[in-house]
Amino acid sequence: MKILVYSYRMDEAKYLDKFSKKYNVEIELCKEGPTLENANLASGFNCISIITTPVDRNLIKKFYEVGVRFISTRTIGYDHIDIKSAREFGIHVGNVTYSPNSVADYTIMMILMISRKIKTIMERSNVQDYSLKGVQGKELQNLTVGIIGTGRIGKTVIKHLSGFDCKMLAYDIYKDKKLNQYVEYVNLKELFQKSNIITMHVPATKDNYHIIDKNSITLMKEGVFIINTARGSLINTDDLIDGIEKKKIGGVALDVIENESNIYYNDLKCQVLDNRDLAILKSYPNVIVTPHTAFYTDQAVSDMVENSILSCILFVEKKENPWEVC
Template identity: 55%
Template sequence: MKLLAYNVRGDEAAFFQTFAKKYGVELHTLPYSPTLENAGNTEGCDAVSIVTSSITKGILERWKASGIRYVSTRTIGYDHIDIEAAKSLQIPVSTVNYTQASVAEYTVMLILMALRRVKTIMTRGLVQDFSLANVRGRELRTCTVGIIGAGRIGEAVIHRLRGFGCKILVYTPHPKEELASLVSFVPLDELLQESDVISLHVPATSETEHLIGEKEIEAMKDGVVLINAARGSLIDTKALIGGLEAGKIGAAALDVLENEKRIFYKDCKYKVLSNRELAILQSMPNVIITPHTAFYTDEAVSDMVEYSILSCQYELQGKENPWRVI
C-alpha cells in the first residue's frame, strides 16, 4: 500500500516511520494541508491520512480521479470532511481512536484549575502579586459534576472523578449499566439545574450544534463552571459570553472554540486576529483557554498515527475496519 500523509508534524514523523516499517507501507509525507491546488500530489497513492484540514467535495473529486481509494483522518471527529461527497464518490472514510486517558486527565485538570482560580493566581504571580484577594477556590468533593455524554472519554472522566468524592450526574442517550453504581443518569434539564460543574463529552453533529445556548445557560445554577474539551460547536459562544458577563457562569475552561481552525495550531503573535469572541474570553480572569491540546500526549499521538495507517491497510486488504465511518 502507498500512503500519503498530510500535515505531518515533527512529533509525528518518527511514529510514521516506525509504523510504516512495521506494517510494510510505502509512506510519503507532506508538512502542509491538502488543498484543491495540491490535490494532484496523490497521484499513484492508494490512500491519504489527514488531520483537521477542510476536505471539500472538490478535493475528494481530484483524489478519486488520481486513484485514492480511502481517506483516514487522524482524529476522532470528522466534521471537517464533506461526508456526503465522500459517500457519493464511494470513498470510504475512517477516524481513529486513542487513549482516552489523555482527554480525561486534561478535563479533570481543567475542572480543578477553574474551581481553584488558577488563571488569576498565575497571572498575578507574574507581576509578583501574591495576595489572597479573590483567589479563594472550591473543593471538588463538595460539587455536583454533570457529565454530558458517556462515551469512551466521558466514561474515563467519570472513573477519574470518583476519587474526588463528588456527586456525578450523567446525561446520555445510551446509559451504561456498568456505570449505574457510580453515577445518576438524569435528563438534560435536571443535569443543567443541579450541577455545579458541567463537562461536555459529545461529538460535533447537526444535532449537538449549540447544545449549550442561552436557554440552557439560563437553566443552570448561578456560578456554574463550564468545561469543554470536546468540540467548539457544542457551545454558542455569544451566549457563553453573555452568561459570563452576567455572572450566571462563574468560570469556564475551554480547550475548544467555535471557528478555532483559523487560529489554533498556528503561531499568531504580532497578528490581528479576526475573532473578537476569543479576545473577549481571553480578557476574562475566570476563563481558561487552551488551543485544542487535551488529546496531545506521546501515547495519543502514537495511537493516532498507528490506527490511521492500520485503517487504510485493513480497508485496502478487505478486512473489517473498526474505525470506518462510511
C-alpha cells in the same frame, strides 16, 4: 501499499517510521494540509491520512479524480470532512481512536484549574501580587459534576473523578450500566439544573450543535463552571459570553472554540486573529482557553499514527474496519 500523509508534524516522525516498518507500508510525507493545489500529490495513492484541515466538496471531488478512495483522519472527530460529498463520490472515510486518558486527564486538570481560580492566581503571582482577595476556590467534594457523553473519554473522566468524592450526574443516549456505581443518569434538563460543573464529551453532530446556548444556560445554577474539551460547535459562543458577562456562569475552561480552524496549531503571535470571540474570552479572568491540546500526549500521538495506518490497511484489504465512518 502506499499512504500519503498530509499535515505531517515532526512529533509524528518516530511513530510514522516505527509503524510503517511494523506494517510494511510505504509512507510519503507532505508538511502542508490538503488543498486543491497539492491534491495531485495523492495521484497513485488509494489512501491518504489527514488531521484537521477542512476537506470540502471540491477537494473530495479532486481526490476522487486522482484515485483516492479512502481518507483517514488522525483524529476522533471527523466534522472537518464533507461526509455527504464523500458518500456521493464513493470515497470512504475513517477516524481513529487514541488513549482516552489524554483528554480525560486534561479535563480534570481544567476542572481543578477553573474551580480554584488558577488563572488569576498565576497572573497575579507573575507580578508579585500574592494577595488572597478574589481567589478563594471551591472543593470538588462539595460540588456536583455533570458529564455529557459517557463514551470512551466521558467514561474515563467519570472513573478518574470518582476519587474526588464528588457527586456525578451523567447524560447519554446510550446508558452504560457499569457506570451506575459512580454516576446517576439523568435527562439533559436535570443535568443542567443540578450541576455545579458541566463537562462535555460528545461528537460534533447535528443533534449536538449548540447543546449549550441561552436556553440551557438559563436552566443552570448560578456560578456554574463549564468545561469543553470536545468540539467548539457544542457551545453557542455568543450566548456563552453573555452568560459570563451577566455572571450567571462562574467560570469556563475551553480547549476548543467555534471557528478555530486556521488558528490553532499555527504561530500567529504577530498577527491580528480572525476570531473576535476568542480575543474576548481570553480577556476574562475566569476563562481559561487552550489551543485544542487536550489530546496531545506521546501515547495519543502514537495511537493516532498507528490506527490511521491500520485503518488504511484494513480498507485496502477489504476487512472489517472499526474506524470507518462512511
